[in-house]
Ligand code: FES
């Protein structure tokens with residue numbers, strides 16, 4: 001057998017072994033059940049991008065520092081570069097692709113646009129996912145709290161000020177809507 005044939009066979013064998021090592025996992029991505037194959041050591045960020053095509057999740061440092069890869073895992077913001085894809089099995093994963101409603105943008109995305117809170121946009125998907133989680137847990141944050149939350153993200157373009165303004169703007173708009181709804185309920189209770 002020639003050296004070339006032997007080399008091709010061992011290459012094929014390695015490929016077959018690699019395929020066998022890959023494991024099929026199923027998760028819920030932005031509300032839809034999705035399945036794909038991953039190696040046991042594959043990062044969730046790579047699985048989302050390369051296997052499921054969810055390239056809105058960006059990868060910067062790949063060691064948990066920059067925040068670009070942030071997604072929500074069962075609603076909680078998490079670095080997808082610090083998680084293995086196999087750990088996401090049967091979990092609900094939300095990425096920036098799922099943030100906007102069927103038509104238009106989410107209120108956070110609109111506010112980022114209004115306040116010019118992005119330039120190159122590399123950090124933006126991760127920041128939006130963190131902000132979405134944070135505002136659900138802390139609906140009326142102070143500026144200091146927003147800055148503290150954003151300290152988990154690196155943005156090389158904006159200087160952060162417009163991002164802070166956008167987050168505070170959304171918090172204020174949501175608070176006004178909540179208070180107005182509470183007022184209507186209170187009025188209805190008085191009339192009853
Ligand atoms: S790529 Fe995950 S934190 Fe930087």
Ligand code: FES
Nearest residue numbers: 119121155156157
């Ligand atoms: S907008 Fe460029 S890194 Fe944040």
